[in-house]
Amino acid sequence: MTDTPARWRARLEPLAIFAALFLLWELAVRWFALPSWLLPAPSEILATARDWAPELAANALVTLRETVTGFALAVAISVPLAVLIAFTRVLRRVLYPILLGLQSVPKVALAPLVTLWLGVGEAPKVVIVVLVCFFPVLVNMIAGLEAAPRNMVDLMRSVEASRWQVFRRLRLPFALPHIFTGCKVAVTFAVIGSVIAEFVAAQSGLGYLILMSTSQSLTPLAFAAILLLTLMSVLLFYLIEWAERRAVTWHM
Amino acid sequence: MQTDGASPVLSMAGLGKTYGQGRGAVEALGAIDLEIRRGEFVSVVGPSGCGKSTLLKLAGGLEAPSRGTIAREGRPLDGPTRQTGIIFQEHVLFPWLSILENVTMPAEVAGHPAGPARARALELLAMAGLADFAGHRPAQLSGGMKQRAAFCRALIADPGLLLMDEPFGALDALTREELSLDLSRMWQDLGRTALLITHDIEEAILLGDRVLVMSPRPGRILADIPVPLPRPRSVETAALPEFHALKQQIRSIIFSQRSI
Ligand SMILES: Nc1ncnc2c1ncn2[C@@H]1O[C@H](COP(=O)(O)OP(=O)(O)OP(=O)(O)O)[C@@H](O)[C@H]1O
Ligand SMILES: [Mg+2]
Numbered sequence: 001m002t003d004t005p006a007r008w009r010a011r012l013e014p015l016a017i018f019a020a021l022f023l024l025w026e027l028a029v030r031w032f033a034l035p036s037w038l039l040p041a042p043s044e045i046l047a048t049a050r051d052w053a054p055e056l057a058a059n060a061l062v063t064l065r066e067t068v069t070g071f072a073l074a075v076a077i078s079v080p081l082a083v084l085i086a087f088t089r090v091l092r093r094v095l096y097p098i099l100l101g102l103q104s105v106p107k108v109a110l111a112p113l114v115t116l117w118l119g120v121g122e123a124p125k126v127v128i129v130v131l132v133c134f135f136p137v138l139v140n141m142i143a144g145l146e147a148a149p150r151n152m153v154d155l156m157r158s159v160e161a162s163r164w165q166v167f168r169r170l171r172l173p174f175a176l177p178h179i180f181t182g183c184k185v186a187v188t189f190a191v192i193g194s195v196i197a198e199f200v201a202a203q204s205g206l207g208y209l210i211l212m213s214t215s216q217s218l219t220p221l222a223f224a225a226i227l228l229l230t231l232m233s234v235l236l237f238y239l240i241e242w243a244e245r246r247a248v249t250w251h252m
Numbered sequence: 253m254q255t256d257g258a259s260p261v262l263s264m265a266g267l268g269k270t271y272g273q274g275r276g277a278v279e280a281l282g283a284i285d286l287e288i289r290r291g292e293f294v295s296v297v298g299p300s301g302c303g304k305s306t307l308l309k310l311a312g313g314l315e316a317p318s319r320g321t322i323a324r325e326g327r328p329l330d331g332p333t334r335q336t337g338i339i340f341q342e343h344v345l346f347p348w349l350s351i352l353e354n355v356t357m358p359a360e361v362a363g364h365p366a367g368p369a370r371a372r373a374l375e376l377l378a379m380a381g382l383a384d385f386a387g388h389r390p391a392q393l394s395g396g397m398k399q400r401a402a403f404c405r406a407l408i409a410d411p412g413l414l415l416m417d418e419p420f421g422a423l424d425a426l427t428r429e430e431l432s433l434d435l436s437r438m439w440q441d442l443g444r445t446a447l448l449i450t451h452d453i454e455e456a457i458l459l460g461d462r463v464l465v466m467s468p469r470p471g472r473i474l475a476d477i478p479v480p481l482p483r484p485r486s487v488e489t490a491a492l493p494e495f496h497a498l499k500q501q502i503r504s505i506i507f508s509q510r511s512i
Contacts, residue, residue: 151340154314158338159358159409169357173348250347250389 040220045227048220055209060228062205066122066194067236070129071187078134079179082141087167103135107193111200125197125205132193133186137179144178145171180244187240191233259326261413261445262288262311266320268470269306280306282472283320286464288413288445293436295448295456297502298466299509304449307471308417311447312338325412334362337406341418343398345390345405351377352386355405362409369408376404379438396427403435407442414439414446420455428452429487432459436485453506457498458485465505475505 022042028034029041036044049056085092111128118124148171156166198207206225213221269281281303288294298304309315310322313332322329324336345354352373359369377386380400390398399419406414419435420428436459439446450456456463457479465475479498481489489495 149344151342151344152346154309155338155340155344156361157314158312158332158336159361160332160334161361165361169361170346173346248348251391 037217037219040223045220045223048218049224049227052221052224056206056224056228059204059206059209059225060232062122063191063194063198063207063229064232066125066197066205067129067187067190067232069122070126070193071133071183071190071236073126074130074133074186074190075137075183077130078138079141082138082145083167085138086142086145086171087163099135099138102131107131108196111197115197115201120201120203124200125194125202128197129190129193132189136185136189137182140178140182140185141175144175147178148174177244177248180240180248183240184237184244187236188233191229191236195229259323260287260289261292261325262286262447263323263326264310264320265322267310267317267322268319269303269310269315270318279470281310282467282470284471284473286473288447290412290445291443293439293446293448293459293461294464295450295460295462296464296466297450297453297456297506298471299468299506300451302466302469303471304451304466305417307466308338308415308447308449311413312336312415314338334358334409335411336413336415337409337411339399339402339406339414339416339419341421343390343395343402343422345398345401347390350387350389351382351393351401354390354401355408358405358409373404373408376407377401380404380434394427395423396431399423399431400434403438407444412445414444416446416448418450419448421451428455433486435459436483440483453499453502454490454495457481457495457502458489463498463502465502467509474509475502477502 026041026043029039040048081095085095107128110131111124114124114127118127152170152174153166156170161169194205195207195210198205199211202208206229209225210222213219213225264284264286267281267284267286268279271278271280284307296304296307306315310317313324313329313336324333345351346357349357352370355373355377356366356369359373360366374383374386377383380403382397382400382404385393385397385401390401393401399422403419420432423431432455439459448456448459453463460479463477463479464473465477466472467474477498481492481494481498
């Protein structure tokens, strides 16, 4: 009970700081009379966003769809792969160097190629997002599966637990917080991934909208799209954190 | 468990362990000869790093010996068995399970029916003074309570032998004394065979029927000292002159090794 005001303060403080920053921005633009194509004031961005609301919403939906699909696919691929790598020595020796090599390739450099192969639709964006998200999830999951302390493993062995039981009852729950860590890193990458892919070639999406509006000196619209992307990234992050709080109800 | 009173619960002959090989090899345990009979409580004391935990892991089948033989109820031991319960220095409770679920975990792994296991777990928890905490998570319990819960978990499968590696090591002195006496009482009520590893000489005497004194690494058994003190033991036991004489005897054996 006593900590409620403190918690409200903790929640409101960042909002207040952002409000102050936007106010400062607004005042600076007016004071120096900066032209709108260089740096628009927040009030102008807001007005533009209202005018372009249908376009912004439609394009945001495309980017969100690419991001979420790519992220979900990356998790669906890397979780079983992590289990295989963590538990079979041969696969570990063969697959790990390949994956590490793949990770060292700059994904941005791959974007034009993927677009060349898959066209300008949403598919190449999803592929880029998968490539970007895949590794953080995989690495964290492998680390998590191997993080169970020796004495906990010994305890399971002492009750004659099978390999499957050790996995199911010890290693998997132990890896859960690590998996969420990987997902949180990956989801912020995912948004970046889809925007980069849209920069290469696209007919829709917030990345496309930014490119289109800057080329026509519609700077306020570009800012609106960027703020929307930031909001999307933050919301996705907190969505995963919320899921984590529901799933990981213990602390070590 | 069969009760052919003839074979000891645990017997070791020339048992030794060397970790690693070549230049990095560490001889942790020399040649250990040891027999533990049914219903006996054997304490082991020795300097840090002398191989006490290694001895316990060998006894529990968690490590394979490098030399010598080890037998459980007369049969060679070739791996961990549910007939042996182990209590580690840290409580090793799973933080995502409730206390009750932690205690029933070994029974579930063994595929025993849930109902009786649950009932037995609640019985053991009540015996350990944890009846009101069955639904709590380990993080909500004190160190002593967690170790009591780990004790209940070790007993759920009704093991014929209990192995304990400094089970009170992480606790403060008061909790330690209380818990060790509680444990001693529970052990007597259940008529259990036990091997206790500790670095506390008083604890070794207070709980044990015998105290084995180990040499510095590679560990060997320097002395096997019977403890003829009456049971049940209590705080008063530690005030008996016999207790002090034993303590002195064990200390002098340990210190005689140090000066060499
Ligand atoms: N898994 C292992 N691999 C390599 N060396 C080990 C391993 N476990 C123990 N040792 C070594 O064996 C020796 C004995 O270790 P052990 O843990 O049995 O001693 P201990 O008597 O239990 O010590 P303490 O009182 O500090 O708990 C030590 O020198 C240690 O470094
Ligand atoms: Mg030890």
